[in-house]
Amino acid sequence: MAIIETKNLTIIFDMPNNTRITVVEDINLSLEEGEFVSILGPSGAGKSTLLRAIAGLIKPTHGEVLYRGELVEGVNPGISMVFQTAALFPWLTVLENVELGLKAKGTPPKERRERALKMIDLIGLDGFESAYPKELSGGMRQRVGFARALVVEPEVLLMDEPFSGLDVLTAENLRNDLLELWIEKRIPTKTILLITHSIEEAVYLSDRVIVLDKNPGRIKQEIYINIPHWRDRESEEFIRFVDRIYSIMMGKPITAKPGRPEKYGIPLPHVRVGAIAGFVELIAELEEKEDIYKIAGDLNMDLADIQPVIEACVLLKFIDTTGGDISVTKEGEIFAEADVLEKKEIFKKQILANVPFIQQIIQVLNNKSNHRMPVEFFIELLETKFSTSEAQAQMEIAIDWGRYAELFAYDEDSKEVYLEELLESEEV
């Protein structure tokens, strides 16, 4: 029997402006004994929300979470959790932090101390029992976070991006130490669920990777990683898995439900024009098709960071990413070579062809007699589909792109967008 199971799990948040946002939708997953599972997804896919629903911290709107076949109400009794920021209590020493969970369980002081010390030792913090979290480095703090979660001997260990706040070497070190405890069964944990946005991390650690889609978060695909531990990152099969998952993540979103109006197209990636132009030039300079994953490495950037840039370039048809490889399109090549004014022209053309929302702005402005419109108007339109903050972000990006392409201008003081050329020609 599965240790953890979710059935048709859907979480909808009510936002203050009376809109409702579906964060995750219809999630069915199960964690079996002995499994290390990763949930992978872009930011906004509701990974953390899903994890918190499994932990019992958030009540699902629809569907249910089961622990060993029993419905979870309140905090899930079988789990423990490691937080992204360790979430240690700064006023408690390392030992007191680790002991806290046992204290709550009512473990007698002597046994509690022994178990905590053993766990601190196991996780490699021997000698730091009486230190305060402030005195520790980030990596050591997260070790305390692991010790605190593991000392209560949970059947299920939930991890919310525990390595993402650490520098590369520290993270790698901690990953390997955790993996060692897990593979050698030195901890009684039966199954681990990891939330991450790093494909490589997921492939390196887990037996199964669940890829989430965003807006709303739905399971896109599950991939079993059948490479024995310890895995070699340079090996061909490892890279193949990474590439495959990458193209799954970058590929088209699963088909939208029928009836959902896609009036304004897919959301614009949060990327300014400068970044797009820079990236296209960079790709154009490459001699041949390049592996996306490798490019991130070469640029010394996290995939999660350049992903929106890539999305934007793909949206504007400057680059092409079929099959996990990246190459410039014909437009992209011209764009990269062009001078400033030509660049604006090309950008304008690509926007008009590919960004329905900006087309709509222009249409509205054309129809108005004074060719002006408060930004608020468009934001309200966007709010039918996005949260308030996302709507604002979308508008900002649209203004940035539109201004660059000289499609319209923006008046900061009156918070209005307007058609520049038309106004001028009329005045003349």
Place this chain on the structure above:
Amino acid sequence: MVYRIVPPKRIKISIIDIGIILFLSAFIYGIISTAKDWGEIPVYALNISLSPVNLPYYAWLSVLRQFLAYLLSLGFSITYGYVASHNKRLEPIMISLLDILQSVPVLSFMPGVILGLMALFPYGRVGIELGSIVLIFTGQVWNMAFSVYSSMSSLPREFREASEIFNLTPLQRFLYVELPYSTIGLVWNSMMSVAGGWFFLMACEMFTLGERDFRLPGLGSYLQLAAIEGDTEAVLMGLATMIAIIVIIDQLVWRPLIAWSQKFKVELATEEIIPTSIVLTVIERSTLILKIGGVINTLMEKISAGFSRTTPRKSRGKSPFIFILRIIIIGILALILGYASIRLFLLISGIPVNKWGEIMINDLFTLFRVSIAVVLSILWTLPLGVFIGTNPRLSSVMQPLVQILASIPATAVFPIILMWLLSMRGGLSIASILLMLLGTQWYLLFNIIAGAMSIPADLKEAADVFQLKGVERWRKLIIPAVLPYLVTGGITATGGAWNASIVSEYVHFRGQILTVRGLGAMISSSADKGDISLLAGSTIVMIITVTLINRFFWRRLYWLAEEHYSL
């Protein structure tokens, strides 16, 4: 360092506020009406000796009163803050209540509270002692309670989640998570509150109602008597003792507490200046203290272990019994509130219309004095505070000094000011404004220094690069950075100034009554004459005025500053 409470972002008046005003009316009625039988209560006045030999004893008594009142405030504010942050239904009511209670002129209730308690405890000094403690308590508790509430309700999400995941019992959560998280704010506000507490202590150790003197042996009564008798030597001795006590408390209590509370800081980034205290270092090295600490720890654990949950919490079903009980309690409360509000209404409806006009005009007079005091304070503290705050070396010396100056109660110095100013024309009016000034300026200076210190170095450098000078520099850099802090100081300062008007516009001095026009004078004189309805009416007008000024002036200014200039 400074701990700034963000005021609630509400500037409208809601139904809850009206409910609270009703509640408050009932409360006012209750207190003021206990003072009806003033004539029958025996006068209690101890002989105060001006011999300096008695000073240590008097000082000790004053400190003791202050300490007891503080303990009371501490207990109350933690309970209030805890309940307000945990009970979603009571939260809006309790917070609005705090908001309005902060604007209540405590000194208005002095006769009612003290006489009421004297009637309850007719023998010996108990009643009047309790009365003074209750008054200090009401003067200092509100901002402490607000600080506990705001800490507990802003507990970082991950702390909340961690305590849920590890299944901490409510008591464990309180002891190991919520209380530690509230400590820094609580220590900071305690310090501010106690400074304010001295103000009330000095006022209620010695006061006159009609023909009768009420005196408690203490530093405040010593100072007042010394001033009345014109004994300069005793005045100076008393003042020196006062300052010595404040410095000693600062060094022995607040500095160590502030240094200790740094342990509860959540930000893991290293701070530029970490508060230190030699006393704390000594305490931390003492084995005795360590032992005591150990005992407290085990005790805490034993207590919380007793409440440990062995089975996971189950959701409680709603029993109809509890529901009915709740309805009954609410019903009874509503009845009491309704009755008392009606009585209060009847009481103040006895005030003739022309009296109301007088109250309003007096209100304007006091408003005028308060405004002058606040404007004068701002005029001198703003440049000086900015100057100190932008010089790191100077501010590390000056900040503790200002903190001490702010603690010196204006009410203690007031008789001395009177002694010097009375011979002048309009002396009392000037003295009154001076008293308000004394009460207000230090808060402002203190907050402005903190605000100026908060200007990031890169902004200052940018201003240098762009050669922002003079007026432009003030408009573009300094004012925006300092404004939120100035408002925080201003709210405390104006509240204090209104309170000060009660003791400074109407004074018994050397056997005669000195008075100027003003709402404070009206409150004092009606208390003096036992005119309860006028006392109630003018008190209510003062509460409303202070609340309105806070909501429509200071708070609006605060959010304006936050939204436009937030760094």
